[in-house]
Amino acid sequence: MKxxxxxxxxxxxxxxxxxxxxxxxxxxxxxxxAIMGKNGSGKSTLAKVMAGHPDYEVTGGDVLLDGNTILGLxxxxxxxxxxxxxxxxxxxxxxxTIANFMRAALNARRPEGxxxxxxxxxxxxxxxxxxxxxxxxxxxxAVNDGFSGGEKKKNEILQMAMLEPKYAVLDETDSxxxxxxLKIVAHGVNSLRGPKMGILVITHYQRxxxxxxxxxxxxxxxxxxxxxxxxxxxxxxEKKGYDWVENLVAA
Amino acid sequence: MSETNTLEKPDLKIDxxxxxxxxxxxxxxxxxxxxxxxxxxxxxxxxxxPDWVREFRKKALKVFKDKPLxxxxxxxxxxxxxxxxxxxxxxxxxxxxxxxxxxxxxxKRTFERLGIPEKERAFLAGVEAQFDSEAAYSNIKKAVAxxxxxxxxxxxxxxxxPEIFRKWFGKVIPTADNKFSALNSAVFSGGSFIYVPKGxxxxxxxxxxxxxxxxxxxxFERTLIIVDEGAELTYMEGCTAxxxxxxxxxxxxxxxxxxxxxxxxxITVQNWSPNVFNLVTKRGLAHEESxxxxxxxxxxxxxxMKYPGVILKGRKARGEVLSIALANSGQHQDTGAKMxxxxxxxxxxxxxxxxxxxxxxxxxRGLVHIPRHLKGCKNNTECDALLIxxxxxxxxxxxxxxxxxxxxxxxxxxxxxxxxxxxFYMQQRGLTEGQAMSxxxxxxxNDLVRQFPMEYSVxxxxxIDLEMEGSVG
Numbered sequence: 001m002k003x004x005x006x007x008x009x010x011x012x013x014x015x016x017x018x019x020x021x022x023x024x025x026x027x028x029x030x031x032x033x034a035i036m037g038k039n040g041s042g043k044s045t046l047a048k049v050m051a052g053h054p055d056y057e058v059t060g061g062d063v064l065l066d067g068n069t070i071l072g073l074x075x076x077x078x079x080x081x082x083x084x085x086x087x088x089x090x091x092x093x094x095x096x097t098i099a100n101f102m103r104a105a106l107n108a109r110r111p112e113g114x115x116x117x118x119x120x121x122x123x124x125x126x127x128x129x130x131x132x133x134x135x136x137x138x139x140x141x142a143v144n145d146g147f148s149g150g151e152k153k154k155n156e157i158l159q160m161a162m163l164e165p166k167y168a169v170l171d172e173t174d175s176x177x178x179x180x181x182l183k184i185v186a187h188g189v190n191s192l193r194g195p196k197m198g199i200l201v202i203t204h205y206q207r208x209x210x211x212x213x214x215x216x217x218x219x220x221x222x223x224x225x226x227x228x229x230x231x232x233x234x235x236x237x238e239k240k241g242y243d244w245v246e247n248l249v250a251a
Numbered sequence: 252m253s254e255t256n257t258l259e260k261p262d263l264k265i266d267x268x269x270x271x272x273x274x275x276x277x278x279x280x281x282x283x284x285x286x287x288x289x290x291x292x293x294x295x296x297x298x299x300x301p302d303w304v305r306e307f308r309k310k311a312l313k314v315f316k317d318k319p320l321x322x323x324x325x326x327x328x329x330x331x332x333x334x335x336x337x338x339x340x341x342x343x344x345x346x347x348x349x350x351x352x353x354x355x356x357x358x359k360r361t362f363e364r365l366g367i368p369e370k371e372r373a374f375l376a377g378v379e380a381q382f383d384s385e386a387a388y389s390n391i392k393k394a395v396a397x398x399x400x401x402x403x404x405x406x407x408x409x410x411x412x413p414e415i416f417r418k419w420f421g422k423v424i425p426t427a428d429n430k431f432s433a434l435n436s437a438v439f440s441g442g443s444f445i446y447v448p449k450g451x452x453x454x455x456x457x458x459x460x461x462x463x464x465x466x467x468x469x470x471f472e473r474t475l476i477i478v479d480e481g482a483e484l485t486y487m488e489g490c491t492a493x494x495x496x497x498x499x500x501x502x503x504x505x506x507x508x509x510x511x512x513x514x515x516x517x518i519t520v521q522n523w524s525p526n527v528f529n530l531v532t533k534r535g536l537a538h539e540e541s542x543x544x545x546x547x548x549x550x551x552x553x554x555x556m557k558y559p560g561v562i563l564k565g566r567k568a569r570g571e572v573l574s575i576a577l578a579n580s581g582q583h584q585d586t587g588a589k590m591x592x593x594x595x596x597x598x599x600x601x602x603x604x605x606x607x608x609x610x611x612x613x614x615x616r617g618l619v620h621i622p623r624h625l626k627g628c629k630n631n632t633e634c635d636a637l638l639i640x641x642x643x644x645x646x647x648x649x650x651x652x653x654x655x656x657x658x659x660x661x662x663x664x665x666x667x668x669x670x671x672x673x674x675f676y677m678q679q680r681g682l683t684e685g686q687a688m689s690x691x692x693x694x695x696x697n698d699l700v701r702q703f704p705m706e707y708s709v710x711x712x713x714x715i716d717l718e719m720e721g722s723v724g
Contacts, residue, residue, distance in 0.1 A: 075678040091676035095694030105680040
């Protein structure tokens with residue numbers, strides 16, 4: 001059985017309105033895939049449904065992590081199974097430092113009474129921060145509290161580095177970033193990509209894909225993947241616009 | 252039903268299980284059910300009280316019976332307390348033991364389960380462990396006693412040290428202060444009497460632990476602490492009770508006196524079971540350049556009413572109340588602080604943080620009084636409330652009266668919510684819903700808890716974790 005994040009005929013609704021209409025997608029471990037789509041095409045819904053957001057109702061299909069369904073599991077169980085979502089709008093947690101938050105997250109993955117050793121933890125943390133070129137003082141700040149857009153995204157990538165998920169979904173990680181912040185985040189993702197992780201990058205713009213070069217590009221229209229292809233597809237999309245794909249679908 | 256003290260709020264999903272155990276009753280002294288002059292006589296004889304105490308108690312009983320319940324401003328739930336159904340004095344003997352080996356087995360096991368002897372060895376200068384009406388164990392480390400520090404129960408205090416005891420007893424909180432201070436004055440038993448001589452700085456905390464074991468029982472400890480000129484003390488109290496279907500009453504009176512330049516820190520970490528009415532009066536008298544600090548953590552109970560206060564009597568005296576209240580479903584924490592400025596250049600600081608979970612309700616009541624003739628007084632009040640889910644309720648009643656020029660007050664209040672998005676975000680990192688809420692709550696109180704001594708901040712964090720895990724359905 002091939003290791004992959006697989007979505008089969010997924011249908012999902014919010015408040016009784018169906019947003020995903022039978023979506024198929026497979027991201028093998030070790031690959032980076034990108035989903036491109038206009039606002040309102042259902043990209044963020046897909047990310048939240050995979051992570052188990054309570055507002056969404058799954059009305060059909062399945063999501064499998066290495067062959068096992070994760071639908072019906074609590075969000076925290078899915079996370080511990082190896083699914084990570086980098087949020088488009090990460091929440092603030094006043095009074096809780098990034099260092100303590102990530103330590104709690106790591107401990108949640110370990111049996112009770114076998115909490116991570118403090119020295120071991122900080123060694124690991126500093127190593128990852130150096131890799132991502134993040135200043136040491138960063139993790140003593142409260143999680144996302146008063147952060148700029150760039151800092152929030154940097155924090156998401158740092159957590160992704162520390163938690164070492166099997167599959168990471170990056171939801172519009174480029175939104176609200178200037179070019180410098182974008183480069184830092186892209187550098188982070190590129191340092192983490194490798195044979196142990198499958199990455200799904202969700203974006204509105206082709207721009208991010210100049211820095212995180214995907215193995216496969218998927219185009220999403222109205223809750224479905226309508227076209228998939230190599231990285232060049234992103235450039236073609238950029239040139240011809242979404243209308244081009246929509247016309248393909250209509251035809 | 253109304254004739255008994257049976258709980259009318261049956262569903263309390265809260266887990267105060269840690270303290271939820273009790274041993275069969277076996278008491279040498281039992282004043283029976285109800286409260287009359289005969290009850291007082293029984294208590295006086297069991298305790299071998301001097302005549303002045305008997306008289307004090309009987310006067311107080313009259314005040315108690317005459318005073319109405321304060322339901323014109325406080326919770327109507329007070330009407331569910333049926334004073335005639337309680338037992339007011341239960342003990343295995345009035346004299347505490349000096350070693351744990353001498354303590355009766357069931358009582359010793361109780362305190363061992365609560366970790367008291369262990370903490371005593373680890374970091375305390377002395378411990379008093381009260382079981383229902385009397386201290387079962389009381390001991391102070393030799394080195395501390397040799398400095399002249401007195402640490403005994405109220406019974407020994409009034410008998411063996413009348414010259415200090417009588418001078419201050421009932422002076423900071425008069426009998427008629429409120430209905431419950433009158434009740435305590437009538438039937439008080441147990442609690443601590445502490446005297447720290449001039450210039451003595453007690454390095455490690457003294458701790459009292461109040462344990463209720465019996466059903467339909469009222470615990471009325473009376474604590475009086477005097478810290479003489481330039482002396483310093485940290486005192487800590489912990490409280491638990493088993494969960495009964497019937498109501499338990501805890502009504503303490505705590506009086507603190509800080510003489511010139513003294514420093515006194517009083518820390519409460521209570522974790523009452525949800526059938527306890529906790530109606531406590533706490534006040535300190537701060538002389539010139541002294542400092543009284545209340546650190547008050549209220550977890551559990553059905554209704555807590557407690558407003559620790561400081562009377563700032565001497566120039567440059569300083570008062571502080573740092574409080575945390577956690578109201579889980581079915582609970583009402585009605586807490587706050589009182590700062591009475593009565594001299595120039597006195598300063599006070601109140602920081603209150605409350606957390607309401609489910610149908611839990613937190614109320615802040617503050618009173619800051621700075622009269623016209625004073626100069627250079629300052630007060631800072633901050634009240635922050637955190638609501639977890641939409642049923643929760645929080646109210647703030649800050650009464651700040653400042654007159655005169657050259658006095659300054661500052662008041663800030665905030666209400667925030669733990670949102671579903673925040674919990675989802677944390678769950679996506681692998682934390683369970685309970686762990687996520689617990690972390691949010693700990694984050695909310697974090698800046699305050701950082702000011703607590705290390706041992707207590709660890710204890711508080713643990714209690715919050717327990718409480719939050721129990722609150723997730």
